[in-house]
Amino acid sequence: MAKELPIVPTAVPGSSVETSAAASWREYRPEVRESQKVNREVVLFCPDGAISIEKETVTIDLHICKGCGICAVESDGIVMVPEYTGVSGVFGVKEGNK
Amino acid sequence: MNVKINLDQLPKEELFGQGNVGCKGCGGAIAGRQAMKVLGERTIITIPASCMATLGGNNRHTTWKIPFYHTLFECAPAISSGIRAALEAQGIKDVNVVSWGGDAGSADIGFQSLTGAAERNEDLFHVCYDNEMYMNTGGQTSSQTPYSALTTNCTVNGKKTNKKNMLKIMEAHDIGYVACASIAYPADLMAKFKKASSRKGFSYIHVLAPCFKGWGIPSDQTVEFARKAVESGLWELFEVEDGVRTRNYEPKLIPVKEYLTPQKRFSKITAQEIEDLQQQVNTRYGKVGK
Numbered sequence: 193m194a195k196e197l198p199i200v201p202t203a204v205p206g207s208s209v210e211t212s213a214a215a216s217w218r219e220y221r222p223e224v225r226e227s228q229k230v231n232r233e234v235v236l237f238c239p240d241g242a243i244s245i246e247k248e249t250v251t252i253d254l255h256i257c258k259g260c261g262i263c264a265v266e267s268d269g270i271v272m273v274p275e276y277t278g279v280s281g282v283f284g285v286k287e288g289n290k
Numbered sequence: 291m292n293v294k295i296n297l298d299q300l301p302k303e304e305l306f307g308q309g310n311v312g313c314k315g316c317g318g319a320i321a322g323r324q325a326m327k328v329l330g331e332r333t334i335i336t337i338p339a340s341c342m343a344t345l346g347g348n349n350r351h352t353t354w355k356i357p358f359y360h361t362l363f364e365c366a367p368a369i370s371s372g373i374r375a376a377l378e379a380q381g382i383k384d385v386n387v388v389s390w391g392g393d394a395g396s397a398d399i400g401f402q403s404l405t406g407a408a409e410r411n412e413d414l415f416h417v418c419y420d421n422e423m424y425m426n427t428g429g430q431t432s433s434q435t436p437y438s439a440l441t442t443n444c445t446v447n448g449k450k451t452n453k454k455n456m457l458k459i460m461e462a463h464d465i466g467y468v469a470c471a472s473i474a475y476p477a478d479l480m481a482k483f484k485k486a487s488s489r490k491g492f493s494y495i496h497v498l499a500p501c502f503k504g505w506g507i508p509s510d511q512t513v514e515f516a517r518k519a520v521e522s523g524l525w526e527l528f529e530v531e532d533g534v535r536t537r538n539y540e541p542k543l544i545p546v547k548e549y550l551t552p553q554k555r556f557s558k559i560t561a562q563e564i565e566d567l568q569q570q571v572n573t574r575y576g577k578v579g580k
């Protein structure tokens with residue numbers, strides 16, 4: 193019976209990562225300043241799975257990070273910086289402002 | 291049974307979350323990611339209409355790497371029951387079957403199928419991720435909306451009835467495991483999921499998962515408010531395992547005011563109402579915070 197089922201298009205597992213629009217939503221982006229100070233729990237607090245920690249190296253995938261700022265609030269060593277550095281130059285937006 | 295989670299030994303693989311189309315800072319997505327770290331790839335999940343169903347993907351794209359079934363609003367636990375029956379018929383034993391609803395999908399519109407599955411003691415577990423509103427349709431009042439919170443249909447003085455106690459209701463079903471968690475305490479949350487997945491029969495987990503939009507807080511405060519809810523004593527982390535109730539975390543008991551007043555949804559709460567809530571907390575914990 194199962195063999196007779198029609199083949200229909202289905203979603204490819206995990207494929208949203210390819211079509212992520214997160215980068216275009218972001219007003220601020222997280223920047224790792226001192227990786228040794230980063231709280232390992234932030235991996236579990238990021239809603240988008242953008243942070244990975246391998247030994248001492250903290251990597252943030254800016255393709256899927258939406259810039260919510262949770263990691264910077266929950267951990268030392270990460271700060272939010274304005275995405276549009278041009279604007280920060282012109283209007284003097286301070287680093288770390290939200 | 292004591293379950294300990296070692297944060298260093300969690301799998302690196304992301305079975306859910308990357309590229310999800312939810313808002314930035316989504317509490318539901320955080321709950322989903324923490325849960326999937328312990329449930330693993332041998333899991334089938336059903337989700338009724340809610341933000342969590344929507345943010346899972348659209349068209350031919352999905353953020354899930356496990357089978358995910360977007361069900362009608364009323365019936366996620368019923369569909370999960372069917373999935374379990376199909377697995378059993380095929381002799382497949384090593385799969386977690388989970389239904390995962392919002393507060394409306396669990397406590398209101400989805401309640402009849404939840405209570406049915408609990409009564410039949412189906413071998414699955416239901417998760418209610420609670421953002422205390424119907425967020426996917428714009429933030430209407432649910433039975434889980436707390437007293438005095440403003441919603442898009444209680445716009446003047448906020449909701450004037452109490453939050454329905456879902457945990458008591460589920461306990462009254464005499465199921466083996468009922469637990470209450472918060473996304474700000476991932477080790478505790480994950481231990482509870484691990485426990486539920488290792489047990490036979492029906493379990494229920496209620497998770498506080500703030501929605502920054504609905505609550506009127508900045509997007510970077512999602513986890514912070516999930517923590518303040520617990521530290522103020524308004525949200526108790528506990529579990530009831532085979533009838534034995536355990537409090538899993540002793541809160542610092544910060545004043546409830548510190549949790550309530552920064553949230554825009556509580557902008558109409560009166561000083562008297564805050565005082566009453568504080569009294570309730572003091573009575574529940576039998577002590578007063580500093």
Ligand SMILES: Cc1ncc(C[n+]2csc(CCOP(=O)(O)OP(=O)(O)O)c2C)c(N)n1
Nearest residue numbers: 339340341363392393394395423424425426
């Ligand atoms: C039977 C039915 N009624 C209403 C709706 C519309 N609807 C879709 S999602 C939703 C709200 C879901 O709220 P909740 O379960 O709390 O999850 P949240 O979106 O807050 O995460 C509603 C009312 C529907 N899809 N089906």
Ligand code: SF4
Nearest residue numbers: 238257258260261263
């Ligand atoms: S800003 Fe938000 S989405 Fe980006 S890495 Fe930090 S927690 Fe994740």
